[in-house]
Amino acid sequence: MASSEKTSDQTPLLEISGLKTIFPTDDGIVNAVNDVSFSIARGQTVGVVGESGCGKSITGLSMLQLVPSPGRIEAGEILFYRNADDEPMDIARVSPKSELMRQIRGNEIAIIFQEPMTSLNPVYTVGNQIAEAVMLHDQVDKKTARERAIEMIARVGIPAPAQRVDEYPHQLSGGMRQRIMIAMALCCSPTLLIADEPTTALDVTIQAQVLGLMQELQAEMGMAIMLITHDLGVIADLADEVVVMYSGRVVERGSVDDIFYNPLHPYTQGLLKSIPVLGRTPQSTLPSIPGTVPHPLALPVGCSFAPRCPERMIACDAMPELVGINGKTENDEHAVRCWLHTDSEG
Ligand SMILES: Nc1ncnc2c1ncn2[C@@H]1O[C@H](COP(=O)(O)OP(=O)(O)OP(=O)(O)O)[C@@H](O)[C@H]1O
Numbered sequence: 001m002a003s004s005e006k007t008s009d010q011t012p013l014l015e016i017s018g019l020k021t022i023f024p025t026d027d028g029i030v031n032a033v034n035d036v037s038f039s040i041a042r043g044q045t046v047g048v049v050g051e052s053g054c055g056k057s058i059t060g061l062s063m064l065q066l067v068p069s070p071g072r073i074e075a076g077e078i079l080f081y082r083n084a085d086d087e088p089m090d091i092a093r094v095s096p097k098s099e100l101m102r103q104i105r106g107n108e109i110a111i112i113f114q115e116p117m118t119s120l121n122p123v124y125t126v127g128n129q130i131a132e133a134v135m136l137h138d139q140v141d142k143k144t145a146r147e148r149a150i151e152m153i154a155r156v157g158i159p160a161p162a163q164r165v166d167e168y169p170h171q172l173s174g175g176m177r178q179r180i181m182i183a184m185a186l187c188c189s190p191t192l193l194i195a196d197e198p199t200t201a202l203d204v205t206i207q208a209q210v211l212g213l214m215q216e217l218q219a220e221m222g223m224a225i226m227l228i229t230h231d232l233g234v235i236a237d238l239a240d241e242v243v244v245m246y247s248g249r250v251v252e253r254g255s256v257d258d259i260f261y262n263p264l265h266p267y268t269q270g271l272l273k274s275i276p277v278l279g280r281t282p283q284s285t286l287p288s289i290p291g292t293v294p295h296p297l298a299l300p301v302g303c304s305f306a307p308r309c310p311e312r313m314i315a316c317d318a319m320p321e322l323v324g325i326n327g328k329t330e331n332d333e334h335a336v337r338c339w340l341h342t343d344s345e346g
């Protein structure tokens, strides 16, 4: 596990609290992100994990004011410490189209979108697209931007960068396109990179290379990473802190060691059991969590995981709070939203 090798200075970079992002639909309101709280320190990697539809991408998009319409941030704070010494600003209160938000996007917080193939424009060369990103954020001329693009293409490990710079996305392999996405995200040295399933579309060898590259660049640039994935193996390798989400809420949060060695929520325990283990007999099938994620417009009353939970009890008919397991405050490092770990009066 990566935690012991990582160095982050623990000064806060981003503190999300009580974030609620909704989508009004004809059939009712979808609470895509519901009372989500966690923080990211400078230089740290926070893994966000959970099954499809649990709100991982919408949390990331909320942090950049990029929630697609008609979705909107309904409540909560996203405190961003732009400079370590200054008061934080609340991104949740910044207008999505403002100049300030444009400056933050890319310059300070960059994102690698979940669908990279749709984020690259097929009619422009990759060099033009990287140069465009450079010029959007730095006052440099075209020639300098092109040189920076070649430098970034080389930096992300693509051979013959001086030739590749003039190629179109379709001329590159999937792994190379993903590297181009990383180059675009990192060309302005952001303080936070949101990487939404950065390797899902890649085969395992390329996946390992791309993740290794992200780690290398992180060490070099000192940026923090919010790594969104449904793959706990990737989290174990890269993350310092882990946020486990279910049906729009944080159900457990803690250090990578807390989550892997002392998982408390039955959902986290279920996710961990479904990781393949080297040496397990090939005949044995991988256990998965029985049942399916509830539809966001038909959530059960109380704890959303209760219908699938092996530990279900009467108390689960009410929604438990996220509580720290030591001091019982939400700010405790290891926190869980489960009646098994909540005082009855709480
Ligand atoms: N444009 C939209 N309109 C209505 N509901 C939406 C919209 N976009 C997302 N949602 C809902 O918000 C919830 C959270 O979606 P989100 O994309 O964050 O999930 P995710 O955890 O990233 O899943 P995946 O692992 O599949 O990427 C889901 O229930 C989804 O149906």
Ligand SMILES: [Mg+2]
Residues within 6 Å of the ligand: 056, 057, 058, 114, 196
């Ligand atoms: Mg997603």
